[in-house]
Amino acid sequence: MSPVPPSEAAYDALRLRQWSRGAARSAGIARRDLLRLVAAASAAAPLAPLLAPATAHAAAAAPGIVKPLPPEVFTVRGTNAETNFAALRGTGLLTPADRFFVRNHTVTPRIDATDWRLAVWGDGLAGPAVEFTYDELRALPSVTRTAFVECAGNARSYYTTQQSQQVSGTAWTLGAIGTARWRGVRLADVLRRAGLTRRAVDILPRGLDDEVVSDGIVLGRVRRPLPVAKALDDVLLAYEMNGEPLPPDHGHPVRLIVPSWVGIANIKWLGDIEVSTRPLLSPWNTGLYRLFGPGYPAEGSAPLTRQTLKSAFEVAPGAEFPAGRHQVLTGRSWSGGAPVRSVEVSTDGGTRWHRARLHDVPRAGSWVRWSAPWVPRTPGPAVLLARATDRSGRTQPAVAAPNTQGYLFDAVVRHEVRVV
Structure with missing residues (x-):
């Protein structure tokens, strides 16, 4: 061996x-x-x-x-x-x-x-x-x-x-x-x-x-x-x-x-x-699945291995929600570095954050499902945000470090919906 x-x-x-x-x-x-x-x-x-x-x-x-x-x-x-x-x-x-x-x-x-x-x-x-x-x-x-x-x-x-x-x-x-x-x-x-x-x-x-x-x-x-x-x-x-x-x-x-x-x-x-x-x-x-661009060597980074940290809503982009009605937002978060520890959700574009409820035992190499309540109040466009933290202590950033081939995006995604 x-x-x-x-x-x-x-x-x-x-x-x-x-x-x-x-x-x-x-x-x-x-x-x-x-x-x-x-x-x-x-x-x-x-x-x-x-x-x-x-x-x-x-x-x-x-x-x-x-x-x-x-x-x-x-x-x-x-x-x-x-x-x-x-x-x-x-x-x-x-x-x-x-x-x-x-x-x-x-x-x-x-x-x-x-x-x-x-x-x-x-x-x-x-x-x-x-x-x-x-x-x-x-x-x-x-x-x-x-x-x-x-x-x-x-x-x-x-x-x-x-x-x-x-x-x-x-x-x-x-x-x-x-x-x-x-x-x-x-x-x-x-x-x-x-x-x-x-x-x-x-x-x-x-x-x-x-x-x-x-x-x-x-x-x-x-x-x-x-x-x-x-x-x-x-x-x-x-x-x-x-x-x-x-x-x-x-x-x-x-x-x-x-x-x-x-x-x-x-x-x-x-x-x-x-x-x-x-x-x-x-x-x-070599040419593929390395990071190139400012901050990386001319020959690129080392080959990519572990995945990064992400969260996603199970909501269609542009979905409409009736004002004043109780909603349950659902989604999933995952990390290649360590099991997900917690997920926070914002329904006002990032001004306030609330802890989401996890529906799975966090495990390495898998994702967790989560949910968060929401009562939309004001008609018009709204931005939903979800960010995860894994057990290594890493939290999704506001901005992902760029690279020419667009690998490993890990920033919080702005999910745009509409309240009617």
């Missing part, structure tokens, strides 16, 4: 230094192309226009997504589908698969589990490559974890709409997240069965979706390295979601679940895992 390496922060700092001096190996792409990606990432570009309500409700499908996308539940954004947060009201702690957001780099592949194989290979193993069939994987001891999966760019549009900052990427609001109960096999068990050695430092899971092409550069299939320490900790090779086999859009037959980490680490449609004795680089931890 590999020894436990230093903390995530120390690992990130080490990888940043290795990337800067060219000491890490580029896996499946030329280093010159990685450098081109970094150069492109350092310059912000305008977001794709946010869909107007009429356009959003007319959208009923996205290229390459298999499941139905009813407009009252989803807003289609290119090859992706964002969950409208109001559609989560009353769904319970777990997000049903038919309401779970979809993040696709290309299109959803249709894979027959009976033909599927997982290859584990690389110089970090004691012997040759090892293959697992779907049935062999399911025959291993299983574990179940409740965890959210959230795109690193979730809430990206608020950099522009709230902070007037130009960023690039998909214009998510707050719906690029879902929480599910995942069942599968611990990645640690699979790696040990495959012959993991003490010399291994990185593993590289790779998906079976189509190769990604960006600005004329063939990036290859989606893949992103994980440190061995994380791989041996809480990572899951999941084959069930909320008690059912994974749906195609969510990784059938097997996907990675990396609790609390940014969504790109949770590779869908897993096909192979390289185990390496050298640090590994891919487009998804």
